[in-house]
Amino acid sequence: MGGEEVGVEKATIICRCNDVTLEDINKAIEAGIDDFELLRKYLKIGFGPCQGRGCLLIAARIFARRMSKSLGDVLVNYSVRPPITPIPAKYFTTVSLAFQGGEEVSRGGKS
Amino acid sequence: MRILIIGAGVSGLFIAYELLKRGLKEVLVLDAKTPGYGASLRNIGCFRSSFTSREHVLLMKESIAKWLEIKRDWGVFIEQRGYLWIARREDTLDVFRELAKFHNSHGVPTRVIGVDELSSREPYINTSIVKGALFDPTAGKMSVIEVFTELYIRVKKMGGIIIPHTPVERLVSSGGIVKSALTPRGEYAADVFVVAAAEGSRKILESIGVNAPIEPSPRHPLVTEPYAEVIKSGLVIDWDTPGSPHITQTQHGSIILARDIKDEPWTPLNSQRHDAFEKIIKPLSELYPFLRNVNVNRYWMGYYDMTPDHHPIYGPVKPFENLYIAAGFSGHGLMMAPITGVLIADWILHGRPRISVAENLVLERFETGRLVKEIAVVG
Ligand SMILES: Cc1cc2nc3c(=O)[nH]c(=O)nc-3n(C[C@H](O)[C@H](O)[C@H](O)COP(=O)(O)OP(=O)(O)OC[C@H]3O[C@@H](n4cnc5c(N)ncnc54)[C@H](O)[C@@H]3O)c2cc1C
Numbered sequence: 240m241g242g243e244e245v246g247v248e249k250a251t252i253i254c255r256c257n258d259v260t261l262e263d264i265n266k267a268i269e270a271g272i273d274d275f276e277l278l279r280k281y282l283k284i285g286f287g288p289c290q291g292r293g294c295l296l297i298a299a300r301i302f303a304r305r306m307s308k309s310l311g312d313v314l315v316n317y318s319v320r321p322p323i324t325p326i327p328a329k330y331f332t333t334v335s336l337a338f339q340g341g342e343e344v345s346r347g348g349k350s
Numbered sequence: 351m352r353i354l355i356i357g358a359g360v361s362g363l364f365i366a367y368e369l370l371k372r373g374l375k376e377v378l379v380l381d382a383k384t385p386g387y388g389a390s391l392r393n394i395g396c397f398r399s400s401f402t403s404r405e406h407v408l409l410m411k412e413s414i415a416k417w418l419e420i421k422r423d424w425g426v427f428i429e430q431r432g433y434l435w436i437a438r439r440e441d442t443l444d445v446f447r448e449l450a451k452f453h454n455s456h457g458v459p460t461r462v463i464g465v466d467e468l469s470s471r472e473p474y475i476n477t478s479i480v481k482g483a484l485f486d487p488t489a490g491k492m493s494v495i496e497v498f499t500e501l502y503i504r505v506k507k508m509g510g511i512i513i514p515h516t517p518v519e520r521l522v523s524s525g526g527i528v529k530s531a532l533t534p535r536g537e538y539a540a541d542v543f544v545v546a547a548a549e550g551s552r553k554i555l556e557s558i559g560v561n562a563p564i565e566p567s568p569r570h571p572l573v574t575e576p577y578a579e580v581i582k583s584g585l586v587i588d589w590d591t592p593g594s595p596h597i598t599q600t601q602h603g604s605i606i607l608a609r610d611i612k613d614e615p616w617t618p619l620n621s622q623r624h625d626a627f628e629k630i631i632k633p634l635s636e637l638y639p640f641l642r643n644v645n646v647n648r649y650w651m652g653y654y655d656m657t658p659d660h661h662p663i664y665g666p667v668k669p670f671e672n673l674y675i676a677a678g679f680s681g682h683g684l685m686m687a688p689i690t691g692v693l694i695a696d697w698i699l700h701g702r703p704r705i706s707v708a709e710n711l712v713l714e715r716f717e718t719g720r721l722v723k724e725i726a727v728v729g
Contacts, residue, residue: 271503274384274514280391281499283602288575288647315515316384321622325575325645331631332642 253301254294256287264298268305275302275313288325352376353698354531354540356518356554357547359390360684361676363501363512364691365544370508372695377510380531380538382517386498388548389683392652394571394598394606395497396585397685398433398489400453400460403724405661405707406682407456409689412705414488416688424504426497427601431584433489434472436637437481438590446484453486460486474580476639490584493601494684518547520557521673528558528673542698544674545667548655549616551677560667563716564678565615566653569608570626574644576603581638588633595633605644607634619651654681659721662686664711665697674698675713680724 248262259282272278275298284298285291295317303313353369355362358381366377381387397417399410414430421428437443446462453460463485469477471485506512518531521543530539531554545551549566581599588595593610600606609630611623626649635641657663657678667673674697676690683690693703703709710722 271506272499274502276384276391277386277499277502280386280495286602286604286647288645290648316387318620320648320650322646322649325647326627328574328631328635328644328646329642331628332635 253298254282254284254287256289256293257283259284259294259298261301264301265305268302273306275299276316278302279317290319290323351542352540353378353542353544354538355379355544355546356531357381357388357545357550357677358385358502358512358514359388359546359548360386360498360501360687361390361548361679361690362544362546363498363505364687365546365676365694366505366510366512366691367501367508368691368695369698370505370510372699375509377505378538378540379505379510379512380516380518380533381512381514382547382550384514385502385512388550389652389655389679390498391495392569392571392650393494393684394585394608395492395494395600395684396433396489396598397492398486398584399458400433400449400484400486400489401724402449402452403661403722404456405710405722406724407453407458408707409705410682410685411456411458412692413686413689416692417492417685420497420688424497424500426500427493428490428497429492429584430488430490431582432471433486434468434583434586435484435486435589436468436475436586437483438479438588440481442590443482446482449484458486458488460484472581472583472586474638474640475586476637479636484589491598491600492684496601517550518554521554523558523670526669526671528670542672542674544676544694544698546676548677548679548683549653551675555667555675558670560670560713561716562663562675562677562713563658564663565656567615567656568613568617568619568621569652569654569681570611570613570623570630570649571606571608571652572627572630572646572649573600574605574607575647576600577605577644578603580640581605586637588637591633593629595630595637597634597638604647605641607631607641607646609633615656619653622649622651654679655683656680658716660724661711661722662690663713664690664693664708665703665713667713 251261358379450460516533522530528543585598595609660680663678696703
């Protein structure tokens with residue numbers, strides 16, 4: 240029975256971009272990572288091209304349940320970062336946008 | 351003795367680590383957010399001792415020695431792959447020769463290399479636009495997240511208490527002694543206080559009338575999808591292009607691209623700029639033409655916590671008897687962190703640091719005007 244469970248954990252992929260399994264998450268929690276942002280970064284969940292769309296909520300739920308925290312508490316410091324999908328760098332090597340490469344432009348004020 | 355450290359970044363945690371290692375039992379670390387939320391998990395993980403001030407060179411040399419011990423003892427990814435400062439212009443090589451002289455006189459073995467050696471170290475570099483490089487063989491890169499997580503786990507296992515979501519709003523003092531730190535979640539009393547809250551340190555110290563001149567300057571790194579190893583060095587820096595575009599590759603394979611783009615201090619960290627992509631990618635794709643074929647996966651912002659002379663503020667905060675600071679690392683706080691821990695622990699337990707140049711970096715220097723100079727900030 241125990242052996243079977245380990246097999247299931249190992250076979251359950253949470254993050255497809257970086258092949259993170261349920262077992263990886265459980266092991267990280269057991270090692271003492273009790274902060275979700277740290278765990279997420281440590282395992283590179285949401286670091287792949289899907290930007291967390293496929294895996295973030297699943298991982299956060301598993302973590303919340305294991306740590307007896309609410310989902311809101313677990314995700315409080317998560318921030319979405321651009322671009323939404325990977326952008327080919329070539330778009331920025333040939334065309335020139337509003338600003339020239341070497342020129343330094345500063346924005347006025349704080350927002 | 352109960353120690354309260356404010357800020358659970360790499361500085362605060364290394365100070366906690368060092369104090370616990372020396373047998374202290376009550377070490378608390380408070381953070382406004384979560385551990386590593388500041389620059390400590392937003393940086394690009396590189397280290398070097400080839401600076402242009404004696405203070406930086408001597409402290410970084412000791413810090414690198416500590417990193418190599420950590421690599422051995424913790425089994426984490428830390429590698430001396432070398433830094434390359436690239437010259438696009440012939441006369442830049444003269445500047446490099448001067449810098450190498452300075453480094454060599456302090457025992458840092460940098461040297462100027464020609465295009466042949468450069469292309470054997472960085473086979474994908476476009477040799478038709480470069481004239482040579484300054485090479486620092488002792489510099490390198492590490493896996494920041496792995497190192498930080500390991501540090502966090504170790505501090506906790508050693509008995510350190512790390513409390514997230516607890517911003518210190520002000521300190522309370524009486525008769526030259528700090529008594530407690532006030533937070534929305536209650537008041538924390540302690541015998542010794544250490545402020546290691548990067549740019550947040552400024553407001554904390556203002557509450558007891560101390561001015562720590564730290565200004566956060568936004569940085570804008572991009573990261574690509576993972577690829578096979580294409581950047582072999584720790585860091586490659588395009589010295590002759592304004593804003594020193596630089597590039598490194600993580601252990602995971604992602605390529606990190608960055609450049610110093612002028613931005614207002616204190617600009618919020620969710621103000622990503624559309625012009626960053628072109629500004630960063632264009633000069634680097636001249637150096638590494640293969641960059642035209644990669645995909646950029648993410649873009650984030652983080653602060654360099656700058657001081658007027660680009661050196662950290664270390665040590666006792668006068669006139670208070672039990673207050674210390676370690677902040678204002680001006681872009682180099684990760685590489686310094688192990689030695690930061692050692693020095694601050696020395697100050698707390700023995701009244702002075704084991705490396706005496708650290709005493710040049712106390713807060714009073716901004717009042718007495720004894721500033722330290724550093725010109726090579728990026729990287
Ligand atoms: C893009 C980028 C690249 C970099 N590259 C490198 C590099 O290659 N090598 C290198 O050595 N360095 C690099 N740095 C710099 C390095 O990341 C920092 O110097 C270092 O992380 C500073 O660590 P710290 O612990 O002092 O500060 P931080 O990591 O910023 O931690 C400060 C902590 O204090 C907390 N805090 C703030 N105010 C309060 C308050 N009132 N109460 C409680 N807590 C508070 C914050 O939440 C934060 O967690 C880079 C930085 C950036 C942004």
